[in-house]
Amino acid sequence: xSEVKKIATREAYGKALVELGKEHRDLVVxxxxxxxxxxxxxxxxxxxxxxxxxxxxxANMMDIAAGIATTGKVPFASTFxxxxxxxxxxxxxxxxxxxxxxxxxxxTHAGISVGxxxxxxxxxxxxxxxRVIPGMTVIxxxxxxEARAAVHAAYEMQGPVYLRFGxxxxxxxxxxxxxxFEIGKGVVLKEGNDLTVISTGLCVPESLDAAYQLExxxxxxxxxxxxxxxxxxxxxxxxxxxxxxxxxxxEEHSVIGGLGSAVCxxxxxxxxxxxxxVGVQDRFGESGPAPELLDKYELNAKGIYRxxxxxx
Amino acid sequence: xxxxxxxxxxxxxxxxxxxxxHGGKAGHPGGSLSAADILTCLYFGELQNIDPKNxxxxxxxxxxxxxxHASPGLYSVLAERGYLPKEDLPTFRxxxxxxxxxxxxxxxxxxxxxxGSLGQGVxxxxxxxxxxxxxxxxxRVYTLLxxxxxxxxxxxxxAMFAGSKKLDxxxxxxxxxxxxxxxxxxxxxxxxxxxxKFEAFNFHVIRLEDGNDIDQIRAAFDEAKTVKxxxxxxxxxxxxxxxxxxxxxxxxxxxxxxxxxxxxxxMKDLERIGEKLCQK
Numbered sequence: 001x002s003e004v005k006k007i008a009t010r011e012a013y014g015k016a017l018v019e020l021g022k023e024h025r026d027l028v029v030x031x032x033x034x035x036x037x038x039x040x041x042x043x044x045x046x047x048x049x050x051x052x053x054x055x056x057x058x059a060n061m062m063d064i065a066a067g068i069a070t071t072g073k074v075p076f077a078s079t080f081x082x083x084x085x086x087x088x089x090x091x092x093x094x095x096x097x098x099x100x101x102x103x104x105x106x107x108t109h110a111g112i113s114v115g116x117x118x119x120x121x122x123x124x125x126x127x128x129x130x131r132v133i134p135g136m137t138v139i140x141x142x143x144x145x146e147a148r149a150a151v152h153a154a155y156e157m158q159g160p161v162y163l164r165f166g167x168x169x170x171x172x173x174x175x176x177x178x179x180x181f182e183i184g185k186g187v188v189l190k191e192g193n194d195l196t197v198i199s200t201g202l203c204v205p206e207s208l209d210a211a212y213q214l215e216x217x218x219x220x221x222x223x224x225x226x227x228x229x230x231x232x233x234x235x236x237x238x239x240x241x242x243x244x245x246x247x248x249x250x251e252e253h254s255v256i257g258g259l260g261s262a263v264c265x266x267x268x269x270x271x272x273x274x275x276x277x278v279g280v281q282d283r284f285g286e287s288g289p290a291p292e293l294l295d296k297y298e299l300n301a302k303g304i305y306r307x308x309x310x311x312x
Numbered sequence: 313x314x315x316x317x318x319x320x321x322x323x324x325x326x327x328x329x330x331x332x333x334h335g336g337k338a339g340h341p342g343g344s345l346s347a348a349d350i351l352t353c354l355y356f357g358e359l360q361n362i363d364p365k366n367x368x369x370x371x372x373x374x375x376x377x378x379x380x381h382a383s384p385g386l387y388s389v390l391a392e393r394g395y396l397p398k399e400d401l402p403t404f405r406x407x408x409x410x411x412x413x414x415x416x417x418x419x420x421x422x423x424x425x426x427x428g429s430l431g432q433g434v435x436x437x438x439x440x441x442x443x444x445x446x447x448x449x450x451x452r453v454y455t456l457l458x459x460x461x462x463x464x465x466x467x468x469x470x471a472m473f474a475g476s477k478k479l480d481x482x483x484x485x486x487x488x489x490x491x492x493x494x495x496x497x498x499x500x501x502x503x504x505x506x507x508x509k510f511e512a513f514n515f516h517v518i519r520l521e522d523g524n525d526i527d528q529i530r531a532a533f534d535e536a537k538t539v540k541x542x543x544x545x546x547x548x549x550x551x552x553x554x555x556x557x558x559x560x561x562x563x564x565x566x567x568x569x570x571x572x573x574x575x576x577x578x579m580k581d582l583e584r585i586g587e588k589l590c591q592k
Contacts, residue, residue: 028446050446055476060435060469067439070417070425072370073447075439091432091466099417099426 006169009202010108012147013165014039017076017106019148020155021047027155030065030077032058037167038078038108058083062091062103069101074155077103081110081164085126096160097133104154105130105162110140111252112280112297113168113202118287124280128257130162131230137183138230140164140251140259142204145174146227149181157183166252168290170202186233188240192222195246195312197304198237200226200259203250203278206294209301214308221308229259234266241273248276248308252299255279276311278304313356316589318526321392322352323586326555327579328388328401332411334575335402336384339413342565344385346489346524346550347456351389353529354454361451364394367421373451374440376425378433379458379487380414381567386423387411395422431464433457434484438470441482441543452537454483460492462503468513474543475514482543483536484515488523489552491563510545523548557581 021027021043033056035041044051054061058079065075077084084107085092096103107126114122130138139154139161141147147165154161173189189204190211199207204225211221222244226233241247247267249260260277267273280297294300298307313321325348333339355362359373377386384404391398396411403409410419414428424440427433437455444451461467474482486506494500503509507517516539518532529548536544552566553559556578570578 028443052442052446052477054473057466057469057473059431059466060438060473063432063435063466063470064439064442064473067376067425067436067441068443069439070374070436071440071443071447071449073443090429091435094426094429095432095436 004171006171007144008167008169009141009144009147009165010039010167012144013106013108013151013163014042016148016151017043018046020152021050024074024155026073028052028068028073028075030054030061030075032056032061032079032083034079038106040078058088059091062088063095065103066095066099066101069103075103076106078106078108080121081107081123081126082121085123085129085162089129093133097136100135100159102158103160106165107162108165109167110164111166111201112285112293113166113252113290115167115290115293116287119284122285124254124285125257126164127229127253127259128261131262135159136230137161137228138164139183139228140201141227142201142225143170143172143174145172145179146181150227153181153183164201166202168202171205173205173208184228184231184233186236187225187227188222189225190221190223192220193244194220195248196222196224196240196244197248197250198224198226198259198263199250200229201252203252203299203304206299206301207250207304210305210308213301213305219312226259229262232262232266234270237263237266238270241267241271245273246312247273248278250278250304253279255281276308278307315526318352318356320586320589321356322349322526323555323582323589325352325385325388325392327582328391328398329384330556330570330575330578330582332384332387332401332404333569336405337569338405339384339569340381340567341384341570342491342552342559342562343379343458343487343489344382345554345556345559346552347382347385347487348554349524349526350456350485350487350529350548351385353526353533355389355393357530358533359454364422367395371449371451374424374437374453376433376437376440376453376455377415377427378437378455379430379461380427380433382456383413383415386415387420390422396420430458430461431466434467435470438474438479438482441474441479442477444481445479452481452483454485456485456487459486459488459490459497459503459506462486462506463501471510471513471515478541479543480540483546484543485546485548487550488547489550491552491566493566495563506547514542515545516542518544518546520546520548523550524554555582555585
């Protein structure tokens with residue numbers, strides 16, 4: 001995939017905020033001393049009056065966002081996923097989720113692909129923490145195109161949204177004229193009969209590559225991109241499971257509580273199916289260049305291919 | 313309203329507190345009673361552009377009860393002001409009642425923010441004040457904190473931010489009744505000196521010798537409105553359980569409901585205070 005254009009989804013976040021800021025006067029962007037990394041600095045440059053750096057105080061920032069939302073404005077609160085979903089968990093739960101306030105959380109640097117910063121900064125449980133909050137929409141876009149669309153869709157909807165972005169530049173796979181983003185609607189990227197791979201975030205292009213590799217060996221793999229983990233596209237997932245039997249979930253997240261668990265919840269109730277959960281196997285991450293870590297944790301095409309091959 | 317009328321209203325608010333906590337068979341009377349005079353002054357004079365018929369009026373002054381467990385105090389003053397029927401107070405904390413254990417912005421008319429988890433309401437109030445500054449809206453924001461609540465780190469994150477951003481449309485009132493669930497705040501984890509801490513965070517600090525004195529409270533609010541370029545902290549010394557003889561200064565009444573007999577005694581105490589206010 002070396003020929004493919006690569007852009008980090010956090011870049012799309014920053015750019016989309018600028019686009020939205022031009023159109024909508026009610027949008028406010030908050031950051032916690034990470035504006036250069038979360039890319040909200042792009043917004044700050046255009047709209048300094050509507051960008052507020054809260055300093056290194058994420059708990060305070062989340063409740064400030066909640067307070068702003070009560071005045072009818074639309075805050076996007078931005079920091080690393082670890083601090084948005086982890087440190088400020090209870091603020092998000094009680095201050096934003098419980099009152100169902102119109103706060104958008106832009107969480108960048110999710111997953112082990114944070115890389116060199118290591119385990120303290122690699123959120124691999126944020127999807128689990130956010131999806132357990134009633135009424136919280138959880139979106140994990142797979143590329144630049146999808147991330148931009150997701151930010152726009154998050155603004156357009158009423159209610160709290162958790163947007164999960166990555167640090168690592170990832171291939172652009174959705175830049176086709178007919179691309180359409182709808183919250184809660186999964187996207188079939190490839191048809192197949194023998195098994196279904198359900199993937200999210202930066203694992204989507206890797207899963208697709210793995211599927212094509214398996215195809216060469218005679219295994220017909222259906223690939224679904226689930227960009228919205230909550231509300232989950234249950235209809236699509238149940239239909240695929242009934243169609244192909246076996247299901248594999250792939251995510252840059254703990255296998256506990258994330259996409260894999262969400263899919264299993266749905267399938268166990270509606271279409272009991274054997275599921276292989278590919279992800280971070282109940283362990284912490286570590287330091288290293290992101291591509292090397294994705295290789296070590298078997299979350300790149302090669303690793304996903306190997307795990308599926310072993311399982312079937 | 314003049315001082316006497318406000319005192320009478322505060323006494324009615326206290327009756328509502330006892331009624332709610334007794335009806336709910338649970339709740340926090342002590343810290344609601346200590347704050348009753350402050351709440352009364354807020355809802356009967358201080359808060360501008362508030363309208364019980366239009367509780368979400370965009371230009372209204374806001375109030376966030378950061379010490380959300382004083383919900384009986386808030387609900388009672390809201391009932392007194394006409395936001396909700398007084399008859400509903402005894403349903404406090406009942407299954408299915410909209411009068412939740414802690415304030416709920418979506419279901420209780422007049423509640424400006426969901427609170428209860430300590431330290432969080434003050435940040436939300438700061439967010440409202442910040443929004444007012446960004447969008448040039450002229451409402452003011454008031455928030456009431458407990459002195460025990462000052463032990464939460466988020467309070468100081470909020471204070472540092474508010475002071476740093478010069479939010480002079482924000483007034484933080486500290487209900488300094490000196491007691492928290494486990495005992496004296498000074499013994500458990502002392503927040504003192506409260507005034508110097510807020511001053512260090514660039515607040516204009518007003519010290520109230522008696523935070524249960526209507527005239528002192530009103531004077532403090534008047535002073536707060538003259539302050540430019542800094543948020544205001546009003547450190548109000550109050551008496552926990554104020555107005556009910558057996559609850560005054562008693563930490564055991566932090567979070568406990570009176571039984572039927574105690575309810576009668578408490579209401580008689582308050583009736584007597586009410587009668588005295590009429591005689592004077």
